[in-house]
Amino acid sequence: MLFDRAFTISSVLLAATAFSGLVLVQSVPLWLAFPTVIILIISLLRAEGKGIIRRAMARVTVSATLWNVLLICAFLILLIDLTLVSQDLLPAGIHFLVVLLDIKLLTLQQRHDYRHLYAISLMAILASAALTTDAWFIPIFLLYLLAAVWTLLLYHLTHETNDISPGVTPSSTAAGHAAFPSGITHRFFWWTNGTALMTIALTLTIFFLIPRIGAGMFQKTSGETLRTTGFSDRVDLGTIGSVKQDPQIVMRVELPDQPAVEKDRLYLRGLAYDQYNGRSWNHSETRRRSLNSVDEGRVFLVRPTDLPPGSRSIPIRQDILLEPLDTAVLFAAPFAERVSGEFLTVLTDTIGGLYLSSPPSSRIRYSVTSHVTRLAQDERTASTLVYPDFIRSHYLQVPEESQLVADLAHRVTQEATTPFGRVLAVHQHLLGNYRYSLEGDTATLSHPLEEFLFTRKTGYCEHYATAMVVMLRTIGIPARLVTGFLATEWNEYGGYFTVRQRDAHAWVEVYFPSSGWIIMDPTPTTDTLVATNRWESVRHLGESFRLQWDRLFVRYSANDQLAVVHGVRESSGALREQASHWGSLISAPIEKGFSGLVHVAHTFRPGTLELITGVVVVGLALLLLILRDRIGLWATTHLPTSHPQLAIAHLYTHMVRTVEKHGVHKSPSATANEFASLVEREWKAASPMVADVIALYHQGRYSRTPLTASELSRAAEQVGRLQSLPHTPR
Amino acid sequence: MNSSHSIRSIQDNIALVIKGKTHVIEMAVVCLLARGHLLLEDVPGVGKTTLAHSLARSLSCSFKRIQFTSDLLPSDIVGVSMFNRQKQGFEFIPGAIFANVVLADEINRTTPKTQSSLLEAMGEAQISVDNQTHPLEQPFMVIATQNPAEYHGTFPLPESQLDRFLMRLCIGYPTLKEERKVLSRAYSLHPAEMLGPVLSAQEVLALQARVDQVHMEESLTDYLLAIVQATRQSELLSLGVSTRGALGLSKAAKALAVVRGRDYCLPDDIKELAPIVLSHRVMLNRTHGMRTQSFEQAERMVIDIVETVPVPV
Incomplete structure (x- = not known):
């Protein structure tokens, strides 16, 4: 088989596989599928070289303008389809794609037409790939791949053979290129397609054997989890201190579209504790329940049991990328309302902690929307506050033998008249009279709190927070201890907080009946670690790049x-x-x-009359379309004209256009006589008519005497005769 | 005798001598009818002088031939005033220029001073000597020849002089067949000497008057001017065509129409004549051509430029 024919056939087959992909996903309606199938068959027959079809197609010549008009019509129909009928981009786009495919199949002539056809079929196969989960898609896709490889191969081959011997058909290659095969042998066909199949098989093997980048095979640290402290059911006082030097990154917190939020510090709440036994904190209630999920199970709503309404303020959205930790706790700015992520369930306890069902084994990404609570104005000045029973029973517990602490608390707050004033007094006392230090292990002591308050007077966040909670409780103000992270390291390049192990922190939440839990932090701030030198910013830049890499490449998924x-x-x-x-x-x-x-x-319901009218209208329109050239011709010669000079010029251009439709082109700088001799060389049959018209044109256009009506009509007659010539230039 | 017949007859007459060069002969006749002067430029021995000679012989007009050499003086061409003892006054003795057809053979062999003595004659068809103006007899045509291959002892014609020639023609070698005909001719005499006149001076003047009557449609004038404009704007040329050149092209186109038996011009007339009429009036840009431009180079440039100008419909 010759290259050219094989090339055309495989191109049509390529389009056919792409189309069948679309049919498979049932996005092509019957009225569109049926004509497309017919057009595919016709194109195939034409490529196969069946004489009748080829001749019939040769007779039907439609100008490029008409195709363009059709294309514009198809586009308008797409717009109507989009806005009124399908009202969706995808089906309307697929309809349009199929119409484009049809039009291209009917106008396959130039090489760029083929290229357009390939582009359209690629889009079609992509669209069907996006829409289907059907297993039948696999054979279609494999067929498409094979056809595509084979077609592009032939495309290149035909191109090259044309380059080697322009104008010479492949069957009669020049002597110098006699070794080049003129057609496709069986050997050639099976070798090339076999190679393509082998390549596909190899690709599939690689696809299944090579591990995914997302699994982080090349990341050394992930896969093993970070050890953390302070986020379990029981926290011994003095354990956080051991991690306060550890610069390992625990998580990164982005605050998207919230420029108003302060970028210097962000509390990330982990767990809260209500019971203190003198040495360690724990939960009085370990019961956990699942959060309600909405939106296909990807968003979880937190309904805090002890958060009164009306105390909400501005929401903060955080996107958190959490490294694998040895705890199942989800960290979030207080107080979380919505959690979204790829989780099956999210659990919560009675004091606002969020958990996964098990510690994550790899990095996880989730988003949280939180509301910061603010103290209501009337509670700042209220002299007495009435607490609900639940709060009183849970958050006023103090360990036995805490008389010393209670005395201190009373001494500190004796001048304050309001509960809020007392809270502030305790806060001030702790901030002012104690020194922050990581030294001194208190975990082994029997009374670490008393040791901190009265003996050493140095300690760190856990000591400060525990002291404040116990002191407040001894004077009847409900409070609880919270552990989590205090993020202070803002990355200005990526726009996120980097949170490290050493940012682990403990603070206090104080209850006010109508405002809810208010955050208090009695620990003095220590800005010892944040050094803003040059390398710091470079490090931030690299850090930010790593995050983007993780987001855009490693973790880029179907979702x-x-x-x-x-x-x-x-x-x-x-x-x-x-x-x-x-x-x-x-x-x-x-x-x-x-x-x-x-x-x-x-x-x-079509009656006979309507049917006849419809047929007549369509027929008339077709007739007008076919005869439009003749009509134009008739109009120029028969309608009265005051400028016979213009009339003959018009006839001349008409003639030139007619001849050009048959493939003989006139360059703008060619004179009429030059054009006549060109026609004589290229299209002998048309030559007498052309010569006659040109003679009349010269006489009518350039001489002083205008053409007579009979001469004009003779010219028109010759142009008409030219139009009815069969399509055989050369 | 009707005009087309007389034109036919003069071409046929010349063709008896110059074999196989119908186009060159036609152009020479066009030049005559357009009242122009002709510059023949080719290698020696292809029939330059013979062409000029035959053209002159075909007309029953006076013909003079001037062989240009480096010691030729202007007075040899235009004439001189001499003191006549008998009449006791100066008498003007006309030079070789006083004829209907003047053959200036090897015009580039003489000095610029002598060359420029032709200027007035060619431009205004008159001669001024000693404050006296002597009109030249009509029809008046200068046919100059020059040899492009030889540069020793030549003075290339200045632009102003070249511009006064309507056309520059190149004859070229004949085909093998035609050359055989030339060789097999049995006459011992110079072939041009055998020709008899077929056209009188009066008839030539009548034909020249007919050329003025030829109709050139407005769009054709625009086409012609567009070509001229294109030569002026072309980057390939450092000097475009002058207004005299445009005028010459228009005249030549009209004359060609008469020669082809029409009383109106066609775009083909202009397009065909443009290289012949314009190529010696332009200067190639130094970066694109050699310092001394060759005939073919300039002609090809002009053809290329004409091909960029669309023909009016």
Whole structure:
């Protein structure tokens, strides 16, 4: 088989596989699928070289302009489809794609037509790949791959053979290239397609054997979890101190679209504790319940049991990338309301901790929306506060033998008149009279709190926080201890907080009946570690780059793709809505007319009269289309004209256009006589007519005496005769 | 005798001598009818002088031949005032220029001073000597020849002089067949000497008057000017065509129409004549051509430029 023919056939087959992919996902309606199948068959027959079809197709010549008009029509129909019928981008786009495919199949002539066909079929196969989960897609896709490889190969081969011997058909290659095969042998066919199949098989093997990048095979640290302290059911006083020097990164917290949030510190709440036994903190209630999930199980709503309404303030959204830790706790800024992520369940306890069902084994990403609570104005000045029973029973517990602490608390707060004033007094006392130090292990002591308050007077966050909670409780103010992280390291390049092990922190939440839990931090701030030198910013830059890499490449998944598609769809929907809103004034009458038309179409039962009228109208339109050249010709010669000079010029251009349709082109700088001799060389049959018209043209256009009516009509006659010549230049 | 017949007859007459060069002969006749002067430029021995000679012989007009050499003086061409003892006054003795057809053979062999003595004659068809103006007899045509291959002892014609020639023609070698015909000719005499006149001076003047009557449609004038404009704007040329050149092209196109038996011009007339009429009036840009431009180079440039100008419909 010759290259050219094989090339055309494989191109059509390529389009056919892409089309069948679309049919498989049932996105092509019957009225579109049926003509496409017919067009595919016709193109195949034409490529196969069946004489009748080829001759019939040769007779039907449609100008490029008409195709362009059709294309514009198809695009307009796409717009209508998009706004009124399908109202969705995907089906409307697929309809348009199929129409494009049809048009291209009918106009396959130049090489760029083939290239367009490939682009369209690629889009078709991609669209069907995106829409289907059907196993039947696999054979279609394999066929597509094979056809694509084979077609592109032939595309290149035909191109090269044309280059080697321009104008010479492959069967009669020049002597110098006699070794080049002129057609496709069986050996050639099986070798090339076999190679393609082998390549696909090899690719599949690699696909299944080589580990995913996302699994982080090349990341040394992930896979083993970081050991943390302070986030279990029981926390011994003095254990956090051991991690306060550890610079390992625990998580990164982004604050998207919130420029107003302070970037210097962010409390990330882990767990809260209500019971203190003198040496360690724990929970009085270990019961946990699952959070309610919405939106296909990806968003979890927190309904805090002890958070009164009305105390909410600005929401903070955080996107958190958490390294694998040995705890199942989810960290978030207080107080979380919505948690979204790829989790099956999220658990919570009665004091606002969030947990996964098990510690994550790899990095996880989740988003949290939190509301910071603020103290209501009336509670600042209220002299007495009434606490609910639940709060009183849980958050006023103090260890026995804490008389010393209670005395201190009373002494410190004796001048304050309001509960808030007492809280501030305790806070001030701890801030002012104790020194921050990581030295001194108190974990082994029997009374670490008393040791801190009265003997050593140095300690760190746990000591400060425990002291404040116990002191407040001894004077009847409910409070609890919270552990978590205090993020202070803002990365200005990536726009996120880097949180390290050493940022582990403990602080206090104090209860006010109508405001809820208010954060108090009695630990003095220590800015010893943050050194803003040059290397710091370079380190931040690299750190930020690593995060982006992780986000955009390592962790880029089908979900992210879907998110993009969702975004596009949503925005296109919004756009459509807006357009329809703006255009409603104009479109209302049109829509009315359209709906009327739809109504008519639905209720229409064709009677004989309507049928005949329809056929006649369509027939007339076709006739006009076919005869439009003749009509134009007739009009120039028969309608009265005051400028016979212009009339003959018009006839001349008409003639030139007619000849050009048959492939003989006139350059703008060629004179009429030069054109005549070109026609004589290229298209002998047309030569007498052309010469006659040109002679008349010269006489009528350039001499002083205008042409007579009979001469004009003779010219028109010759042009008409030219138009009816069979299509055989050369 | 009707005009087309007389034109036919003069071409046929010349063709008896110059074999196989119908186009060159036609152009020479066009030049005559357009009241232009002709510059023949080719290697020696291809029939330059013979062409000029035959053209002159075909007309029943006076013909003079001037062989240009380096010691030729202007007075040899235009004439001189001499003191006549008998009449006791100065008498003007006309030079060789006083004839209907003047053959200036090897024009580039003489000094610029002598060359420029032709200027007035060619431009205004008159001669001024000693404050006296002597009109030249009509029709008046200068046919100059020059040899491009030889540079020793030559003075290339200045631009102003070149501009006064309507056309520059190159004859070229004949084909093998035609050359055989030339060789097999049995006459011992110079072939041009055998020709008899077929056209009188009066008839030539009548034909020249007909050329003025030829109709050139407005769009054709625009086409012509567009070509001239294109030569002025072309980057390949450092000097474009002058207004005299445009005028010459217009005249030549009209004359060609008459020669082809029409009383109106066609775009083909202009397009065909443009290289012949314009190529000796342009200067190639130094970066694109050699310092001394060759005939073929300039002609090809002009053809290329004409091909960029669209023909009006």
